Amino acid sequence: xxxxxxxxxxxxxxxxxxxxxxxxxxxxxxxxxxxxxxxxxxxxxxxxxxxxxxxxxxxxxxxxxxxxxxxxxxxxxxxxxxxxxxxxxxxxxxxxxxxxxxxxxxxxxxxxxxxxxxxxxxxxxxxxxxxxxxxxxxxxxxxxxxxxxxxxxxxxxxxxxxxxxxxxxxxxxxxxxxxxxxxxxxxxxxxxxxxxxxxxxxxxxxxxxxxxxxxxxxxxxxxxxxxxxxxxxxxxxxxxxxxxxxxxxxxxxxxxxxxxxxxxxxxxxxxxxxxxxxxxxxxxxxxxxxxxxxxxxxxxxxxxxxxxxxxxxxxxxxxxxxxxxxxxxxxxxxxxxxxxxxxxxxxxxxxxxxxxxxxxxxxxxxxxxxxxxxxxxxxxxxxxxxxxxxxxxxxxxxxxxxxxxxxxxxxxxxxxxxxxxxxxxxxxxxxxxxxxxxxxxxxxxxxxxxxxxxxxxxxxxxxxxxxxxxxxxxxxxxxxxxxxxxxxxxxxxxxxxxxxxxxxxxxxxxxxxxxxxxxxxxxxxxxxxxxxxxxxxxxxxxxxxxxxxxxxxxxxxxxxxxxxxxxxxxxxxxxxxxxxxxxxxxxxxxxxxxxxxxxxxxxxxxxxxxxxxxxxxxxxxxxxxxxxxxxxxxxxxxxxxxxxxxxxxxxxxxxxxxxxxxxxxxxxxxxxxxxxxxxxxxxxxxxxxxxxxxxxxxxxxxxxxxxxxxxxxxxxxxxxxxxxxxxxxxxxxxxxxxxxxxxxxxxxxxxxxxxxxxxxxxxxxxxxxxxxxxxxxxxxxxxxxxxxxxxxxxxxxxxxxxxxxxxxxxxxxxxxxxxxxxxxxxxxxxxxxxxxxxxxxxxxxxxxxxxxxxxxxxxxxxxxxxxxxxxxxx
Amino acid sequence: xxxxxxxxxxxxxxxxxxxxxxxxxxxxxxxxxxxxxxxxxxxxxxxxxxxxxxxxxxxxxxxxxxxxxxxxxxxxxxxxxxxxxxxxxxxxxxxxxxxxxxxxxxxx
Numbered sequence: 001x002x003x004x005x006x007x008x009x010x011x012x013x014x015x016x017x018x019x020x021x022x023x024x025x026x027x028x029x030x031x032x033x034x035x036x037x038x039x040x041x042x043x044x045x046x047x048x049x050x051x052x053x054x055x056x057x058x059x060x061x062x063x064x065x066x067x068x069x070x071x072x073x074x075x076x077x078x079x080x081x082x083x084x085x086x087x088x089x090x091x092x093x094x095x096x097x098x099x100x101x102x103x104x105x106x107x108x109x110x111x112x113x114x115x116x117x118x119x120x121x122x123x124x125x126x127x128x129x130x131x132x133x134x135x136x137x138x139x140x141x142x143x144x145x146x147x148x149x150x151x152x153x154x155x156x157x158x159x160x161x162x163x164x165x166x167x168x169x170x171x172x173x174x175x176x177x178x179x180x181x182x183x184x185x186x187x188x189x190x191x192x193x194x195x196x197x198x199x200x201x202x203x204x205x206x207x208x209x210x211x212x213x214x215x216x217x218x219x220x221x222x223x224x225x226x227x228x229x230x231x232x233x234x235x236x237x238x239x240x241x242x243x244x245x246x247x248x249x250x251x252x253x254x255x256x257x258x259x260x261x262x263x264x265x266x267x268x269x270x271x272x273x274x275x276x277x278x279x280x281x282x283x284x285x286x287x288x289x290x291x292x293x294x295x296x297x298x299x300x301x302x303x304x305x306x307x308x309x310x311x312x313x314x315x316x317x318x319x320x321x322x323x324x325x326x327x328x329x330x331x332x333x334x335x336x337x338x339x340x341x342x343x344x345x346x347x348x349x350x351x352x353x354x355x356x357x358x359x360x361x362x363x364x365x366x367x368x369x370x371x372x373x374x375x376x377x378x379x380x381x382x383x384x385x386x387x388x389x390x391x392x393x394x395x396x397x398x399x400x401x402x403x404x405x406x407x408x409x410x411x412x413x414x415x416x417x418x419x420x421x422x423x424x425x426x427x428x429x430x431x432x433x434x435x436x437x438x439x440x441x442x443x444x445x446x447x448x449x450x451x452x453x454x455x456x457x458x459x460x461x462x463x464x465x466x467x468x469x470x471x472x473x474x475x476x477x478x479x480x481x482x483x484x485x486x487x488x489x490x491x492x493x494x495x496x497x498x499x500x501x502x503x504x505x506x507x508x509x510x511x512x513x514x515x516x517x518x519x520x521x522x523x524x525x526x527x528x529x530x531x532x533x534x535x536x537x538x539x540x541x542x543x544x545x546x547x548x549x550x551x552x553x554x555x556x557x558x559x560x561x562x563x564x565x566x567x568x569x570x571x572x573x574x575x576x577x578x579x580x581x582x583x584x585x586x587x588x589x590x591x592x593x594x595x596x597x598x599x600x601x602x603x604x605x606x607x608x609x610x611x612x613x614x615x616x617x618x619x620x621x622x623x624x625x626x627x628x629x630x631x632x633x634x635x636x637x638x639x640x641x642x643x644x645x646x647x648x649x650x651x652x653x654x655x656x657x658x659x660x661x662x663x664x665x666x667x668x669x670x671x672x673x674x675x676x677x678x679x680x681x682x683x684x685x686x687x688x689x690x691x692x693x694x695x696x697x698x699x700x701x702x703x704x705x706x707x708x709x710x711x712x713x714x715x716x717x718x719x720x721x722x723x724x725x726x727x728x729x730x731x732x733x734x735x736x737x738x739x740x741x742x743x744x745x746x747x748x749x750x751x752x753x754x755x756x757x758x759x760x761x762x763x764x765x766x767x768x769x770x771x772x773x774x775x776x777x778x779x780x781x782x783x784x785x786x787x788x789x790x791x792x793x794x795x796x797x798x799x800x801x802x803x804x805x806x807x808x809x810x811x812x813x814x815x816x817x818x819x820x821x822x823x824x825x826x827x828x829x830x831x832x833x834x835x836x837x838x839x840x841x842x843x844x845x846x847x848x849x850x851x852x853x854x855x856x857x858x859x860x861x862x863x864x865x866x867x868x869x870x871x872x873x874x
Numbered sequence: 875x876x877x878x879x880x881x882x883x884x885x886x887x888x889x890x891x892x893x894x895x896x897x898x899x900x901x902x903x904x905x906x907x908x909x910x911x912x913x914x915x916x917x918x919x920x921x922x923x924x925x926x927x928x929x930x931x932x933x934x935x936x937x938x939x940x941x942x943x944x945x946x947x948x949x950x951x952x953x954x955x956x957x958x959x960x961x962x963x964x965x966x967x968x969x970x971x972x973x974x975x976x977x978x979x980x981x982x
Contacts, residue, residue, distance in 0.1 A: 025925075031940065031947025032901035032917060038943050039905075065917045073922030 010059060013066040020070050022077045029069065037062045089414065093421035100422065104394070110769040111390050112430050114762055115477070118383025119434030119469065121758055124445050125376035126465060127438075127453045132369050135274045135351035140216030141312065144180075146319070146344035148172060148309040150330065151359035153339045159604075160356035163305040168330055168342065169208070172309065175326050178317035183215075183310045184208040188279050190551060193233070194255040195243040202239055202280035209284065214312045221250055222266020230286040233262040239280045240267045256283070273452060276350045302333035311344055319344060338602060367828070368748060375524075375755050378517050379762065380473065385514045386766040387423065387477035392484055392507055393773040402485050403493035415486035423478025427470055435466075448750055450743055480506065508806060511770065515810030515847070518763035522843050523818040525756030527835055531826065532749035534833045541675035541684075542583050543619035544735040546574075546703040548716070549582035557697060559723050560611075566719045567701065572712035574702040575617040579610035580694045583618045584738050586677035586685065588694070593660040594649050605645060606677065606687040607661070609694035615640070615672065617702045625655045625670030628691055636691055639666035643674050645686035659688065666690055680742060681829045701731070760850070767803060767851055771858040774799060782859075783867035795863040796856050803851045811847065815840045880961065886911075887923045888962060891933050892954040899938070899949040900924065924952060932958035 014030065021029060040058035041051075101108040136142050148168065151158050169184045186206040193202050211217075212234075213224040226234055233254060240249045249264045256262045262283065271278055285307075313322065323343045330340045341359065355364035402415060438455065446453055456462055484506075556563060560578060567573045581587050590607040597603075608614070615627050623643060628635045639659060646654045654668050666688070674684040703712045713731060739746065775782075782795050790798075819835065826832045862870075880888065890906055891898040904920045907913055927933045938951040954962075 025921075027947050028900065028937070028950040029921060031944035031949060032899070032904075032921070034945040034947065035901045035941075035943050036904075036917060068916045068918040069921070071918055071922060073925065074918065077925065 010062060013063050017066050017069060020075060022074070025074070025077065033062060033065055036065065089417070090421060093418045094425060096418065097422040097425040101426070107390050107394070107769055107773070108426075110765055111387055112426060112433060114383045114386040114765045115427060115430035115473065116433035116437060117758065118380040118762060119430055119473065120437040120441065121755070122376040122380045122469065123434060123438050123466075124441060124453075125372050126469075127455070128445075128449055128451070129369050129373055130461075131274055131449075131451050131453055132352060132365065136276055136347050138218075138269075138272050138275050139277075139347065140218065141214065142347045144313050144315055145215060145347040146311045146313060147347070147350065148182075148311055148326075148342055149345055149356075150305070151339075151341045151343065151356075158359040160359055161305065162308055164307055164309040164342075165302050165305050165330065166307060167300050167302055169307070169309050171329050172311060172326060172342075175329055176322050178314050178322055179311055180314050181210050181214050181312040183210040183312075184285055185211065185308045185310065186285060187306075187308060188277075191257050191281075192255075193235075193239065193243070193281060194258070195252065198243050200239065200242060203278060204281045204283055205277070205279040206283050206285040208286075210312075211282070211310075214310065218269040220267040220269060221248075222268075226266035227282060227284045229263065229265065230284050231260070231262050232265040232284060234266040234268055234282040235264060236268055236270045236280050238270050240264075274351075302330060313344075319346065336602065363828075365744070368744070372751060372755075375521065378521065379755065379758050380469075381476070382514050382517055382759065382762045382766070384473060384477040385510050386762060386769065387426065388480045388510055389507060389514075389766060390769045390773070391419075391423070391477075391481040393770055393777075398485055399488055399493045402488045403490040406488070406490040407494070412486045416482045419482035419485055420474065420478045423481065424470070424474040427474040427477065430473075431466065431470055448754075449747055480510070511766070511803075511806050512810050512813075514763055514766055515807055516814040518759045519810055519814035519843060519847060520818045520821075521759030522756055522846070523815065523839055524822060525752040525759070526839050526843065527822045527826070527833075528752040529749060529756070530836065530839075531829065531833050532745055532752070535680045535745060535829075535831060536749070538676060538680050538831065540680070541620060541673050544584075544733075544738060546705065546709065547583075547618065547734040548701045548703060548713070548731045549584075549734050549737070550699060550731045551697055552578075552699050556699070556720070556723065563699075563719060563723055566723070567716065570715050570719060572704055572706065572715045574704045575613050576702075577611055577613040577617040577700050578696040579608055579614060579698050579700065580692075580696055581608070582698050582700060582734060582737070583620075583675065584677060584734050584741070590662050590688075592645075592686075592688065594651075595658065597649070603648065603686070605661075606685050607692075607694075608687060608689040609692035609696055610689060611691060611696060614689060617700050618675075619702070620675055621673040623671045623673055625668070627670060634667075635669070637664065637666055638669040638690070640670045640672050640689040641668055642672050642684065642687045644684045645688060646671055648686045661688070661690075663692075680745070681831055683830050700734075764850055764854060767854045768858070771799070771803065771855040774802070775858045775862040779862050779865075779870045782862050783865075783870040786863070786867045792860070792863045796859055799859045800852055800855050803855050804848060807847055807851050811844050815844070880965065883919070884923055884927060885962075885965060887920065888927055888932055888954065888958055891924075891927075891952045892959065892962060895953070896951065898952045927958070928952070931955060932961055 017030065017033075018026060037058050040061055041054055043054065101112075139145065147162060148164055149160055149162050150164060151160050153159075166184065169182055172179060173182045185208065188203045188205050190201055191204040193200050193204075207227065209225075209228055212219070212227060219226075220237060222234060226232060233256065235243070235249065243249065243254065244252065249267060252264050253261045254264060268282070313319070326342045326344070329342050331342075334340055343359075345353070345361070349361070351364075352366040352369060353361045353364050355362045405415060405418075435455070442453060442455070564576045567576050586606050588607045588609070589604050591602045592605040593603075612628055612630060614620075615622060622640075625640075627640070628638060632638070641649075641654065641659070649659075651657055654671055657668050658665055659668065660666075672689070675687070676684060677687075678685070701716060703709060703716075706712055716731065778799070782790075785795060785798075819840065822835060826835070886907070887903060890903050894902060894906065900917060900921050903924075904915050904917050907915045907920075924933070924935075928935060933952045933954050935950045935952045938949040940946045940948040
């Protein structure tokens with residue numbers, strides 16, 4: 001009886017078996033399989049099942065059993081036929097590679113360490129890039145979420161803001177049928193959340209009821225409707241733990257901002273660091289509205305911009321078309337030329353494409369991501385060139401090997417294979433070393449980029465990445481040696497006719513390329529470094545030293561005068577003031593009119609509302625006129641402006657002139673020096689400072705110079721505790737906040753240094769290997785030259801010549817290109833350096849000096865040995 | 875004990891080859907394991923282990939007769955060699971020795 005089943009699948013299975021299985025084992029295995037199959041059909045264990053079911057089950061099992069025979073224990077039992085010699089040869093190639101590595105430990109070390117460093121830097125960069133791209137993936141619906149942003153036209157430029165107006169929230173919903181839902185939120189603010197005697201200050205986001213479902217916030221407790229009750233609050237996991245420990249927080253009452261009782265209705269997963277949105281707790285915006293009457297008041301106010309609006313789109317909606325339809329939604333309510341145009345930006349682009357110029361996305365962090373991806377690629381490329389150079393430089397030794405291999409029957413393709421195996425072998429070793437290095441560097445790198453990067457060894461993506469890198473590196477570094485060696489003519493090579501670099505042009509080109517890249521890296525990194533230093537050392541216009549700032553609550557607002565006195569008499573405080581914002585941030589703006597204003601366009605000024613002692617506390621210089629003073633009763637209508645404002649208004653004698661703001665007319669009493677608020681990369685905005693009684697809920701304190709700031713802070717804290725025992729707000733050093741807000745500056749600066757160093761290091765390694773090799777190869781020549789009367793100096797000159805010429809050519813190519821590229825890069829910053837004249841000569845000298853030193857040390861060895869020693873061996 | 879250590883599965887198969895005698899071939903052994911040990915085992919695993927044991931010289935094989943049920947294919951019948959018996963015995967003795975070290979529970 002044959003197998004009863006003749007279905008194509010079973011036939012195919014047997015054919016597969018015949019193909020993988022050694023012939024001497026085939027018969028019994030087939031027999032066993034058929035026997036099993038037949039017994040499966042007849043089995044009585046599932047008598048309830050129909051015959052049909054059994055047949056199908058038997059077939060399934062047969063197929064599975066056949067597939068399982070595809071295992072090494074069976075496959076490797078095949079008598080090796082021609083196809084399998086490949087396997088043996090690969091083993092042989094690996095053995096040869098190992099021997100090559102062993103024989104030239106010095107070069108192998110240079111080679112492997114160079115590659116390992118290149119690989120380490122590219123893995124680190126890729127981890128960072130991956131992290132940057134993973135931003136905002138916390139919300140499960142991130143792909144279909146968009147933020148509605150607005151383009152305003154001020155002073156002739158288009159500014160983009162995420163502040164929106166309340167009526168747009170409803171209007172957007174009905175504007176286009178591809179918009180599924182809209183959601184309204186506040187921006188995140190610090191609030192206090194207390195439970196019994198436990199107090200905490202947390203970042204809270206007020207949201208409309210669509211929020212939870214729309215974003216798909218991962219919930220631990222509660223439902224998407226947990227915020228429907230206006231007096232509810234949802235906490236993140238950490239806050240819930242902090243306040244309630246292991247108890248169930250649901251339905252517990254917490255005190256919000258010392259006044260309102262809110263019921264905890266849910267717990268959500270902590271928002272991870274890589275998130276544009278960041279909050280510890282969510283409250284319904286309706287409650288927010290009741291406490292902040294303006295939100296209710298503004299339901300049909302089109303010209304009051306502050307909440308954020310998010311939109312959920314149907315999948316597959318063409319965002320361009322939707323943008324075209326919603327563009328005029330807000331604009332039609334405006335006739336003042338500010339021309340606000342709505343548009344949507346995808347959640348996946350919030351983080352990396354956060355810069356807008358003229359109402360269009362204009363990069364942002366993505367520029368750095370791209371820049372450093374390129375640089376990491378270049379570093380890896382330099383490392384690969386190192387490999388190629390060192391591999392081909394040893395050609396004399398390998399040429400004979402190739403010749404013999406060819407004469408005993410190696411085909412060209414097999415030789416190519418051999419050299420690729422070698423390059424992959426070394427690449428893999430370097431990768432192992434690289435991954436170990438990455439593990440070691442990660443903690444340091446994490447503090448550098450201020451992120452929690454880690455290698456996820458279990459992730460498919462990671463291994464995919466590693467494999468891709470191995471293949472790219474292996475191919476890139478193995479390609480040239482493989483084709484170079486395999487093209488040797490055996491007869492010539494074996495006669496000893498080696499043609500050192502039968503193709504020296506290519507190698508020269510490679511070394512030149514390496515030089516070009518490193519010149520580029522060095523010049524680029526010096527310029528970036530300079531730019532960063534320039535921005536970091538920018539005159540900020542105020543003094544950050546010992547300056548402390550924080551937001552305070554109503555309790556302190558009531559007692560401001562008392563607190564100020566108390567603080568000043570505490571002995572650790574030099575000056576105190578209050579204002580609508582800290583000096584280092586620029587949130588409030590206003591349109592300003594003045595006599596003799598030329599253009600019709602609205603001009604936007606920064607608006608600082610403050611009290612006495614603002615300039616004194618912040619350390620701002622008064623250029624003209626005077627500060628506010630209690631001696632002048634009229635100072636409630638007085639205003640200070642900065643220098644930029646004076647320039648923009650074109651006033652010759654600003655003191656005494658009047659400006660008109662949105663709510664009053666103010667008289668200029670003084671001009672202040674410019675203060676950098678906001679990004680230090682940007683120009684200073686015009687600004688006016690008045691005693692305006694806006695919501696002056698930020699306290700700025702200048703601590704006296706002391707060695708023990710912590711003690712001073714304790715004293716300050718004690719004062720607050722006395723007058724407001726509930727207060728939990730932590731005072732923040734302005735300098736810390738500044739560093740935190742502009743951490744990219746620091747980070748980019750340090751990365752630039754790092755890569756400049758890596759570029760130099762790898763190039764040096766390359767020159768070192770090549771110089772050492774050249775010196776060794778020409779030992780005899782040098783000895784003979786010496787006998788004939790050449791001095792050590794002559795010999796040094798001879799060998800240096802080769803490298804110096806290459807370096808000079810590289811400089812000639814790289815310097816102008818990098819100059820141009822960097823100039824256009826610097827255009828991205830409005831506060832920027834002009835490239836110093838010395839950068840290029842400095843780089844050139846540096847490169848030449850390095851080359852000279854490295855080559856000379858290597859040549860010295862060969863040049864100073866006694867010629868007898870080098871010549872007698874044969 | 876032999877220098878070659880045996881894995882748990884190898885030991886199991888070796889014992890079965892010794893026990894099944896004339897009926898010791900791939901499919902029968904796997905069936906035996908399934909019915910007696912209630913343990914799912916893949917046919918290929920059994921085969922590979924048999925080959926490995928043969929390589930180690932613990933069992934030997936010869937082709938036997940074919941049946942209709944097997945589509946006429948012959949069986950490869952395995953039998954244990956004296957080295958195999960020695961190994962099995964050594965394993966058993968070591969086990970018993972070790973078992974004696976375990977404090978025995980007294981059934982009151």
